[in-house]
Every structure is written in structure tokens, then in C-alpha cells.
Amino acid sequence: MLNQLPVGMLDSDFFVRFVSLFQQLGSSLLEDADNIENAVDPSVAPEPMVRWLASWIGVEAIDPLLAPDVQRTILRGAASTISRRGTRAGLLEFLQLTSGGPAEVVDGGGVWREGEAPAGTATVTMKVDSTGWLPERDFVELLRDEIPAHVRAELWVGDRQVWSSVVEAGR
Numbered sequence: 001m002l003n004q005l006p007v008g009m010l011d012s013d014f015f016v017r018f019v020s021l022f023q024q025l026g027s028s029l030l031e032d033a034d035n036i037e038n039a040v041d042p043s044v045a046p047e048p049m050v051r052w053l054a055s056w057i058g059v060e061a062i063d064p065l066l067a068p069d070v071q072r073t074i075l076r077g078a079a080s081t082i083s084r085r086g087t088r089a090g091l092l093e094f095l096q097l098t099s100g101g102p103a104e105v106v107d108g109g110g111v112w113r114e115g116e117a118p119a120g121t122a123t124v125t126m127k128v129d130s131t132g133w134l135p136e137r138d139f140v141e142l143l144r145d146e147i148p149a150h151v152r153a154e155l156w157v158g159d160r161q162v163w164s165s166v167v168e169a170g171r
Helices: 013-034 036-040 047-056 068-084 088-099 136-144 165-170
Strands: 103-107 123-128 152-157 160-164
Touching (some): 036 047, 047 068, 068 088, 088 103, 088 136, 152 165
Antiparallel strands (some): 103 123
């Protein structure tokens, strides 16, 4: 803006400082506009934006105290597993991402002809070595949202059963 002013206006110190304020504001707006596509990229977005993007896909529980790389991993993992949510494959990937280690999912599902399905097939047993960066209670809370409501589920961490939907329903 200053380069476009007539020579006579450049002699006024007040006018130069006044126009410089608008030039500085305009420059920062242009820089932000050039960077807009990066604002929604989980690998480089600011930390508050990562949590906001996660809320778009139903992940409300990202703790801002977690390391930034963990927050980004949660967002990327949730985005990749959302299309398989409620399936064995989606649950396995979710467990591996949130625990940070190997997981095992055994379900009672199958394919039967109409009327021939045995009773009690809506079960799932999940096993992980640890709950990763989450306390067990928070891990179970996240896991509850991934399991269909009609399924009887249990979670084992190492050799301990830490959650059972059947026990929980009986309380």
C-alpha cells in the first residue's frame, strides 16, 4: 500500500504510520488465506483445530493435555475407521489405534439362512495388552461408542477382564 501512495503523502510521518497499520493487517490476512488448506490437514493443523475437526466426526473426548501427535493419531484413526464402525474389522483397528499395540477381536457372528441363526451370536470379546495412553475407565468409555447396542461385549486387558456389558447391564 505504501508503494502506491503519491510522493507528497510519503512525506507525512503520521500518514505513513497510519497506512502501515492497514498494510500489516492486510498482509497477515493474505498469509492466512494462502495457508487455509493446511488448517484442516491433521498432520499440520493447530492443536485446537485438531480437536474441533475430531468433533465433526463424533470424537468428542480428545483430551487437550495429550501430546499433539497422539491427538493427531486419534483424529486420523477415527476418520479411517468410521466407515467400518460396529464391524469386527473397524473394532480391531480402533483397539489397535487407541491401545497402541496388538489387539484381538472374537465375535459370534456368522451367516445363516433366515430363521436358522443360533441364539447368542451377538457377542464380542476384545483383548488388548494395555489401554495405551488412556486410563482403563476412559478406554472403556471410548469403546462403548464403538460397539452396537444389542451386542454383549467384554474387554480383557492382559489376563484381566476389565469390562463386560452383561455385568454392567445387571447393575
